[in-house]
Amino acid sequence: xxxxxxxxxxxxxxxxxxxxxxxxxxxxxxxxxxxxxxxxxxxxxxxxxxxxxxxxxxxxxxxxxxxxxxxxxxxxxxxxxxxxxxxxxxxxxxxxxxxxxxxxxxxxxxxxxxxxxxxxxxxxxxxxxxxxxxxxxxxxxxxxxxxxxxxxxxxxx
Amino acid sequence: xxxxxxxxxxxxxxxxxxxxxxxxxxxxxxxxxxxxxxxxxxxxxxxxxxxxxxxxxxxxxxxxxxxxxxxxxxxxxxxxxxxxxxxxxxxxxxxxxxxxxxxxxxxxxxxxxxxxxxxxxxxxxxxxxxxxxxxxxxxxxxxxxxxxxxxxxxxxx
Numbered sequence: 001x002x003x004x005x006x007x008x009x010x011x012x013x014x015x016x017x018x019x020x021x022x023x024x025x026x027x028x029x030x031x032x033x034x035x036x037x038x039x040x041x042x043x044x045x046x047x048x049x050x051x052x053x054x055x056x057x058x059x060x061x062x063x064x065x066x067x068x069x070x071x072x073x074x075x076x077x078x079x080x081x082x083x084x085x086x087x088x089x090x091x092x093x094x095x096x097x098x099x100x101x102x103x104x105x106x107x108x109x110x111x112x113x114x115x116x117x118x119x120x121x122x123x124x125x126x127x128x129x130x131x132x133x134x135x136x137x138x139x140x141x142x143x144x145x146x147x148x149x150x151x152x153x154x155x156x157x
Numbered sequence: 158x159x160x161x162x163x164x165x166x167x168x169x170x171x172x173x174x175x176x177x178x179x180x181x182x183x184x185x186x187x188x189x190x191x192x193x194x195x196x197x198x199x200x201x202x203x204x205x206x207x208x209x210x211x212x213x214x215x216x217x218x219x220x221x222x223x224x225x226x227x228x229x230x231x232x233x234x235x236x237x238x239x240x241x242x243x244x245x246x247x248x249x250x251x252x253x254x255x256x257x258x259x260x261x262x263x264x265x266x267x268x269x270x271x272x273x274x275x276x277x278x279x280x281x282x283x284x285x286x287x288x289x290x291x292x293x294x295x296x297x298x299x300x301x302x303x304x305x306x307x308x309x310x311x312x313x314x
Contacts, residue, residue, distance in 0.1 A: 016294040025278050030288050030296050041198050041212060041263075050207040052256075055198060055263035067293045099209075100296070101283035102276055106198075106212035108284050119259055121182050126258035127265050131187050136224045137173040139185050139257070 013067045015060070018104075025102040033105040034060060037077075040107060044072060044118065046125075047096045047110035053118040054126040056083075058107070070095055072111060089152045091115035116147035170224045172217070175261075182259040190262040191217060194234075197264060201229060201275065203282075204253045204267035210275040211283040213240075215264070227252055229268060246309045248272035273304035 016029035024031065034040050039057040046053055056074040058066065062082050065073040072093035076083040086092030093111035100107055117124040128143025173186035181188065191197050196214040203210055213231040215223065219239050222230040229250035233240040243249030250268035257264055274281040285300025 013293050028286075028296050028298070030286075030294055043200055043209065043212065045209065052200065052202065052209075052265050055200065055258060064293075067288070098288040099284040100286055100288065101212060102278050102280075102285075103283075106283075108209050121259050123259075126260075126263075127256040128259075129185075129187075129257055131224070131255040131257065136170050136221075137187055139187050141185070 013064055015064070024104050030100065031104060032060075032063065032100060032107070033103065035105075039075060039077070040105060042072075042074065042107040042109055044093055044109050044111045044113075047112055051125055052127055053093075053111070053113060053124070056085075063107075066095060066109075067098075072109060085118075086114060089115065091117060091152075093118070116152075119143075120149055120153075121145070122147050122149040122152075170221055172221070181261050187257065188261060189217075189220065189257060189264070190260065192262075196232060196234070197262060199229075199231065199264040199266055201250055201266050201268045201270075204269055208282055209284055210250075210268070210270060210281070213242075220264075223252060223266075224255075229266060242275075243271060246272060248274060248309075250275070273309075276300075277306055277310075278302070279304050279306040279309075 016031040018031035018033060032040050038059045041055055042058050043055045044053045045051065057077055059075040062073040062075045072085045072095055074083045074085060092114045094114065095109050095111050097110040098107055119126040122145040123143045124146050125143055129139040129141055132138045132140055173188040175188035175190060189197050195216045198212055199215050200212045201210045214234055216232040219230045219232045222239065229242045229252055231240045231242060249271045251271065252266050252268050254267040255264055276283040279302040280300045281303050282300055286296040286298055289295045289297055
């Protein structure tokens, strides 16, 4: 399917305007606050294990696409482009629920992680290192590789 | 205890330098990346229920204080000052574990939430609203108040 066809196929969605809110924390309208770069942080959590998988960023367009296609679409700050997670690796994230916080400047997404993992290093979660109590300059690894990133990204590229 | 005494009492901690890393995602050194405002996002998750409680920000000093005293100390972007969570409400967060991600530009903290809740609105979690599938301009509330914020903040102020 071409990009254009996919775009035409997706359901039209829109957000509420933030300007009209007297109280962002008690309103029933979704009016997310994007920062000065037009971005909002989104934390993907495994819907079944409750393990946090990654923290990435969305701009308004990526959030609308996420809502529309039901899969996580982020905004890559390094590549400065929309980033449909898993488009290369096949490790897409099916979004089951999105929550926002009192200030509406952060998002939590409960997702079904497809494939072997979320992290580009070949691990299930990006949060595979803990800070050592008493020696915060050093990290402990506790997430094993679940796939070979070189193979996955080479094959699917 | 005066501020000075508290500062003298806390254990000296330091982080690794980011400059020396050839590979931030495979290093065993903790060299967090702070953004252009000197901040890093930190997500507090209830260590027992695995419920995400809040997303807030830390600067280097607040992260060092967190590591040192074992309770969450954030940086308030609105007040532009260190924010020892619970200093007013008594709802401190005892930090059991801190994790960082592949890029070392985000933190997950597993905490024991003291008192009735983390959110200034009187709820246990700040993420008390879900986005309605099919109508993203509208939010559903699903977190009841567990305390009266006016009473808590008035009494303790």
